[in-house]
Amino acid sequence: MTEFAIETSDLRKTYSDGGEALRGLTLQVPAGSIFGFLGKNGAGKTTTIKVLLGMTHPTGGDARVFGLRATEQRASVEIRRRVGFVSEEKDLYDSMSVQDIIRFTAGFYPTWRADLETRYLRSFDLPAARKVKKLSHGMRTKLALLLALSRGAKLLVLDEPLAGLDPAVNEDVLQALVRHVADEGATVFFSSHQLADIDQIADHVAVVDRGRTIVSGSLDDIRDRYRRLQIVFDGDAPALPFRTAGVIRTRRDGRVLTVFTSGGADAIAAEARSANAVSVDVQPLTLKEIFLESVNASQHAEN
Amino acid sequence: MILRPNPALGVPIYLQLMEQVKHAVETGALRAGEQLPGMRPLAEELVINPNTVAKAYRELEHEGVIELRHGAGAFVSATAAKGKKVSDKVRLAQPIVSGAVEKLRAKGLTDEEIRRLFEAELAGLTKAGAQHD
Amino acid sequence: MLWYKSWLDTRWRFLIGFAVLLVLACGVIVNYSVSASLLPGLANQPVDTSTAAGRLLAEMIQLEQTYRGFVWGQWWRQNLLQDATLFAVLLGSGSAISGSKGGLFTLSMPASRADWLTTRAATGLGEFFILAMVPSLAIPLLSPLVGQHYSVIDVLAHGLCIFVAAAVFYSLAFLLSTIFSDIWRPLLIAIAVACVVGYLEVIFQLNGVFKVMAARRYFESGSLPWLGLTSSAAVSVALLYGASLNVERKDF
Numbered sequence: 001m002t003e004f005a006i007e008t009s010d011l012r013k014t015y016s017d018g019g020e021a022l023r024g025l026t027l028q029v030p031a032g033s034i035f036g037f038l039g040k041n042g043a044g045k046t047t048t049i050k051v052l053l054g055m056t057h058p059t060g061g062d063a064r065v066f067g068l069r070a071t072e073q074r075a076s077v078e079i080r081r082r083v084g085f086v087s088e089e090k091d092l093y094d095s096m097s098v099q100d101i102i103r104f105t106a107g108f109y110p111t112w113r114a115d116l117e118t119r120y121l122r123s124f125d126l127p128a129a130r131k132v133k134k135l136s137h138g139m140r141t142k143l144a145l146l147l148a149l150s151r152g153a154k155l156l157v158l159d160e161p162l163a164g165l166d167p168a169v170n171e172d173v174l175q176a177l178v179r180h181v182a183d184e185g186a187t188v189f190f191s192s193h194q195l196a197d198i199d200q201i202a203d204h205v206a207v208v209d210r211g212r213t214i215v216s217g218s219l220d221d222i223r224d225r226y227r228r229l230q231i232v233f234d235g236d237a238p239a240l241p242f243r244t245a246g247v248i249r250t251r252r253d254g255r256v257l258t259v260f261t262s263g264g265a266d267a268i269a270a271e272a273r274s275a276n277a278v279s280v281d282v283q284p285l286t287l288k289e290i291f292l293e294s295v296n297a298s299q300h301a302e303n
Numbered sequence: 304m305i306l307r308p309n310p311a312l313g314v315p316i317y318l319q320l321m322e323q324v325k326h327a328v329e330t331g332a333l334r335a336g337e338q339l340p341g342m343r344p345l346a347e348e349l350v351i352n353p354n355t356v357a358k359a360y361r362e363l364e365h366e367g368v369i370e371l372r373h374g375a376g377a378f379v380s381a382t383a384a385k386g387k388k389v390s391d392k393v394r395l396a397q398p399i400v401s402g403a404v405e406k407l408r409a410k411g412l413t414d415e416e417i418r419r420l421f422e423a424e425l426a427g428l429t430k431a432g433a434q435h436d
Numbered sequence: 437m438l439w440y441k442s443w444l445d446t447r448w449r450f451l452i453g454f455a456v457l458l459v460l461a462c463g464v465i466v467n468y469s470v471s472a473s474l475l476p477g478l479a480n481q482p483v484d485t486s487t488a489a490g491r492l493l494a495e496m497i498q499l500e501q502t503y504r505g506f507v508w509g510q511w512w513r514q515n516l517l518q519d520a521t522l523f524a525v526l527l528g529s530g531s532a533i534s535g536s537k538g539g540l541f542t543l544s545m546p547a548s549r550a551d552w553l554t555t556r557a558a559t560g561l562g563e564f565f566i567l568a569m570v571p572s573l574a575i576p577l578l579s580p581l582v583g584q585h586y587s588v589i590d591v592l593a594h595g596l597c598i599f600v601a602a603a604v605f606y607s608l609a610f611l612l613s614t615i616f617s618d619i620w621r622p623l624l625i626a627i628a629v630a631c632v633v634g635y636l637e638v639i640f641q642l643n644g645v646f647k648v649m650a651a652r653r654y655f656e657s658g659s660l661p662w663l664g665l666t667s668s669a670a671v672s673v674a675l676l677y678g679a680s681l682n683v684e685r686k687d688f
Contacts, residue, residue, distance in 0.1 A: 015687075034352050055543050056687040073548055081546035091540040095444075107437040108545050175350045182343040182353040199310040203352045220315050220358075282423065 005031045005066060005155050005187040006052060012060035013047055013211075021047040022058065023211035029189050029204070034181060036202035036219075037191040038291055044211040045191040046088060049159050053085055065155065081109070084148025088159040090140045094133035098126050098143060102150075109151040117150040124172065138169040145173060149180055156180065158190035162197055170194075174201055195287045207291055209298040215262070215290065226290045227265035230281040231257040231272045240275055244268045248297045260285070260293045306340070308351065316351055320359035325368060328379060329393065339369060339377040438551060441542075442559035446527055450563040453523040457571035460519060464511050465578045468503070472582065475500055503584040504655075507575060512594045513650045516572065517602075520649075523567055524602040525626040527560045528609030530619035532683060539688060549683050557610060557676055564606055568599035593660060597651040601668045604645050605630055607675035614682040645671075 006029035013022040022044045029035045039045050050056035051063050054076035066082060068075040093101055102121075106112040121128070124142040126135075135143065141161065148156055156177070162170055178201055180186050192198055198205060198219075205222065207215035215222065225246075231237070237257040242250070246263035257277075261268055269280045285293070306327075308319035327333040339345075342360060346353035360377055363369045370380045407417045478497050484490040499505040533539045533552060542552065572595055576586040605626055612622035637644040648664035 033354065050688065053544060055540065057685065073550075077546050077548050080544060083544075085544040087540045087544070089540070091538060093538040093541065104437060104440070105545075107440075108547065171350060175347065178350055178353065179347045182346050196311060200316075200350065201352050203354045220317070223315060284426070 003031045003067075004064075005029045005033075006035075006064070006189055008048065008052075008061065008063045010061040011048065011051065011058055011063055013044075013051065013056065014059045021211055022051075022061075024061065025208060025211055026213055027206055027216070029187060031187050032181070032185055033204045034177070034188045034202045035190070036198035036205040037189060037208065038193075038195075038198065038205060039191070039208040040295060043208045045208060046159055047211075048208070049085075049157055049191065052157060053080060053083065082154050084151055084153030084156045086141070086144040086148050086156075086158045086161055088163070090137075090144045092132050092140065092144060092147075095131065097129055097131050098135070099128040101132060101143070102147065105147045105151070111152050113150050113152045116152065117146065120146040120149060120176065123176075137164050138166060141165060141173065142169065145176060149176065152184065154184070154186050156186060156188045156190070158188070160192060161190055162192055162194050170197070177201065195291065199287055205287075207294055209295050210302065212298075214298045215294050219287075222290065223284065223287075225263040225265075226285045227261055228283045228285055228289070229259040229261070229265060229268055229272065230279075230283070231259065231269075231277045232279045232281075233257065233276070234278055238275060240271065242268055242271055244271065248293050260289075260297075262294075306345070306349065308349065310351070317355050317359040317362065320356065321363055321366075321368075324359075324363055328368060333379050335379055335381045337379050339379070341376055437545075438547060438555040439559060442556045445530070445556075446560055446563060449523070449526050450567070453526070453567050454571060457516070457519060457523070457567055458574055460515055461511070461571045461574040462578060464507060464515070464575060465582055467510060468506055468584070469582045471500075475506075503579070503586065504590070507586060507590075508594075508655045511572070511575065512598070512655070513652075516568075516598060517646065517649050520564075520568055520598050520602045521605050521630050522627070524564055524606040525609045525623060525630065527564055528606040529613050529622040529626070531556050531560060531610045532614040532679070533688075543688055550680060553680050553683055557679075560606060560610070561603060564603065565599050568602065569595035593654055594651055597654065597661065597665065598649050600665045600672075601645050601649040603672045604668050604675070607672040607679070611675045611679040611682070614679045614686070 006027060008025055008027040011022050011025040011027075012020075014020050025044060025048060027048070037045055037048075047056060051058050052065055052070050054070055054073075058071065063070040065079045068079050070076055070079060093104070096104065102117060106117070120126075120142075124139075124146060126139060126143055126146065132140070132143065141164075145158075145161065148158075161173060165173065174197060177188050177190075181188055202219055204218050205216070206213050233255050235255065237252045237255055239252065240250070240257065242259065244261070244264040244267040246261045247268065248260040248262055250260075251258040257272070259268055259272075265282050269282060272280050306320060306323050308316045308323070310316060312319065324333070324339070333339070339360070340348070342356045343353055346356045349356075360369065360371060364371050364377075367380055367382055369377050371377050404417060407420075408414075412420075475497075479501055481497075483494045483497065485494050496509060499509045533542050533549070543549075569592065572591045573588070576588050576591060579586040608629060609622050609626040612625055613619070616622055616625075633644060634646050636642060637646050643664070645664075645668055648661050648668055651661055653659060653661050
């Protein structure tokens with residue numbers, strides 16, 4: 001069995017004002033994978049990440065990184081020794097220069113990789129003497145990434161790393177991540193809204209909505225299973241109660257019945273034909289459609 | 304030989320890579336015994352997941368198109384690059400395809416409809432309704 | 437690295453405080469040289485001691501007849517007492533890790549919150565110790581210029597009392613900074629508390645923290661106010677412990 005770099009089980013977080021950020025979130029990130037973490041704003045992505053890094057205390061459930069308990073103080077320090085983190089705001093010490101903050105961070109990691117530092121300093125083209133607060137958004141992101149990569153981290157946890165980046169910097173970041181995974185055998189866990197980037201480099205995804213995981217697994221497997229069926233009838237489309245599990249949504253429009261499903265497309269097609277459908281057209285879904293349909297269904301289920 | 308998968312196509316990247324390698328072998332751009340790019344450098348150059356490249360190479364090896372020599376890299380296998388054999392198969396299949404396309408056009412289907420039918424069929428999806436015949 | 441970061445965060449407040457206190461300490465000497473000639477004359481002036489203000493005035497004139505008394509009345513009981521309290525609060529505010537401006541970056545480092553806290557408190561208190569002790573050494577150093585002598589032992593003893601007692605306000609500001617994320621509220625609240633405590637002590641003649649700071653007992657009899665020092669230290673420890681509890685359970 002593959003070891004999991006990250007594993008959460010029924011993770012819960014309720015704030016003192018009653019707000020429930022996490023309501024039983026379960027996640028399994030295989031070691032060596034590039035894992036995309038998707039969800040609407042406020043769905044619980046950042047809270048999950050902060051729990052993993054010991055910045056937020058969960059109110060229930062279990063969270064482990066490399067098998068270490070994120071809620072245990074000493075284990076949490078060890079986790080941070082092995083993890084490279086970039087926050088959504090690219091939080092850094094504004095008053096330090098690029099060179100200063102690199103030296104400062106390196107001081108915390110006896111396993112600091114000077115070779116990686118040199119490589120990224122050059123390829124990211126970061127001005128060593130400039131103050132962090134004077135850096136553009138793209139450069140700031142690259143600096144934060146350099147600090148995370150150069151410690152030789154086995155796991156990178158990145159909160160919206162690609163937000164607000166121009167296409168060139170975007171590609172630089174993706175390339176650095178891919179390279180780190182290829183060369184160091186690292187795992188990358190990142191949240192993003194950019195589905196195109198997820199399509200490009202992720203091999204596993206999870207979609208989280210309102211504090212719970214609603215889709216998760218290998219991207220290839222998900223793309224294999226999720227289907228849209230367009231079923232046409234002679235007369236008005238009947239309200240077929242599909243017995244196949246996995247149906248996300250059914251839409252009736254005159255003679256056409258559209259079914260979105262997370263699996264068992266063949267069985268659904270068979271059911272449709274036995275109900276005298278005139279034609280059954282099965283199509284794959286894009287990641288965007290999978291995301292939107294799943295989130296929609298989850299919200300309707302709640303109400 | 305250029306490998307350039309397109310993530311936006313909706314077809315898994317590893318399948319695209321496999322197709323492109325096979326196409327290169329068929330057209331002779333890749334010959335028997337020639338070495339393919341290394342998995343890691345290829346992933347870095349294309350900026351795609353290294354596991355995806357690994358999967359593509361593994362499947363190609365499984366299908367006998369390439370050989371993975373431990374430590375040395377990936378090489379086009381002798382059997383796959385028997386250009387004549389592959390092109391023969393393709394040449395023999397050509398009339399079957401043109402015959403089918405002619406028939407469907409005669410029935411009044413547009414090229415778009417024909418293409419979609421073939422794609423659905425090839426992707427292993429359910430057959431279209433059997434009522435038309 | 438933790439120590440370095442703590443130093444970076446507090447160095448300007450420390451250095452400015454040091455410079456200000458040094459100048460003020462020299463000011464005592466200057467003040468003396470200006471008023472020395474007037475003091476004997478004042479002693480002969482009749483003062484109405486029937487009012488509280490009158491008694492206070494009479495006491496001050498009496499006090500300042502001696503050089504040691506002058507320094508105690510001007511510096512240890514007044515200027516340094518007030519300014520040290522102010523700088524204690526200044527050093528203590530903005531101590532805790534905030535959620536922004538580098539806070540998340542700090543928290544992502546492989547160091548426990550307890551480590552951060554202890555390092556920060558130790559650095560702040562260490563700097564405050566220096567502020568309480570060292571600038572005042574200008575007084576024994578420069579006293580010969582006005583033909584006087586001031587004992588270094590007195591500086592150390594009074595400095596210690598100022599340090600231990602004013603550390604209470606450092607710790608209070610520190611605790612408040614774990615509750616409020618901005619730098620202003622801990623600062624203003626702690627100063628307000630100091631003012632209130634000060635007034636209450638004067639009005640109700642209480643044995644409070646400012647009394648320990650002034651160390652009248654040491655001035656008069658040479659014995660340090662041990663009870664006051666230990667209870668002040670205990671209060672500081674309790675406040676800092678409260679700060680650490682706050683930091684441990686906080687969500688960022």
